[in-house]
Amino acid sequence: MELVGFVHKYEWGKVGKDSAVAQLATLNDPAFNVDEKTPYAELWMGSHPSGPSKYKSSGINLQDELPFLLKVLSINKALSIQVHPNKSEAEKLHSKLPNIYKDPNHKPEMAIALTPFTGLCGFRPLPEIRDILQNIEPLKALAVEDPNDLKLLAANDESGLRNCYRKLMNAEKNAIGECIDAISKDYTKELYKHNIHEIFNTLKSDFPNDVGVLSLFFLNVVRLQPGQAMFLGANQIHAYLSGDCVECMACSDNVIRAGLTPKYKDIKQLLSSLEYTGAPAECKIFTPVRVDAHRLIFKPPVEDFSLIQLTLKPSDLEYVLKVEQSPGILLVISGERYLESYGLDKLKLKRGSIVYLPFESDTELRFLPAGEGEHEFLAYISTPNAASSCKSNV
Ligand SMILES: [Zn+2]
Incomplete structure (x- = not known):
């Protein structure tokens, strides 16, 4: 397959x-x-x-x-x-x-x-956005209509973020361009302080006058x-x-x-759909579940998919993986192994192999050593997510 x-x-x-x-x-x-x-x-x-x-x-x-x-x-x-x-x-x-x-x-x-x-x-912590707006005058001029919004941001009140982000997203293109120029001239210290000088310059040259460049000050860099x-x-x-x-x-x-983007921006829909919660960048890193020394599962709170990460050293012996959900797709990033399963010919897996796994749930996949290859075997397997374990979060 x-x-x-x-x-x-x-x-x-x-x-x-x-x-x-x-x-x-x-x-x-x-x-x-x-x-x-x-x-x-x-x-x-x-x-x-x-x-x-x-x-x-x-x-x-x-x-x-x-x-x-x-x-x-x-x-x-x-x-x-x-x-x-x-x-x-x-x-x-x-x-x-x-x-x-x-x-x-x-x-x-x-x-x-x-x-x-x-x-x-996601959005930066709201008090951090408040400090950035306070310190970068041209951005404040563009995004803050009512000084009370800064107080709301400082108090972690989402309505402050809602107001400022709406004002920014609706700003005129010329005003956005001028603001970006002023920041790159007079506020490099702020860019360095938040470790975004490189990203700012790249986005500024790739997307001139695009409001997305200024979104850098509202969003977490992960x-x-x-x-x-x-x-x-x-x-x-x-x-x-x-x-x-x-x-x-x-x-x-x-x-x-x-x-x-040069594509269609649905600003109105965006502003009404957005989740206006602030959190630090570290919170945006997703923690997988470790099953054993070789297997991690990335299990998001949705039914559509989960991802298994499998790592095996060339010296590791046979590894048996029971795929709980079906169908699955396996992608090999590095290393070599043989794959065996019921009723299938032994298949040599190597970097770039993509295998469809249309089996019954709970079918065993056996990953066997494949010779002298010196690279660690690394593969990702996507399957539907087990409904029982995620329903409460949907
Ligand atoms: Zn996306």
């Missing part, structure tokens, strides 16, 4: 062999040729109609409807600041504006870093090391800025955009 993934060449992707997407696609599909001038942004694994995977043996598209889509992303240039509606909002938006909101589903997402990864996620994850639930504001990651999400295209 080996699959060939679908590659998307969006312009924000990393270019040529520098892209983890290109590296994995080359190993996944011998017919795939990397062009050193082309960006390779996303590798899709699943049955989404915009990029279905194919069976390697027959070339036929994977038809089974999966509740999730597994991806690898290689990011060179920031993706738009966005939120995803919850299920009931998605249903309403889809029936009202089907051209923009293409399906009635929610789109929770989980990103696990493959290389050092930077993203924006830096993930390989293996660390963040989970983006409904109406959590976020943007991916740089790095490579494995991403799993519910099967949907619903995005409400807020900046760092």
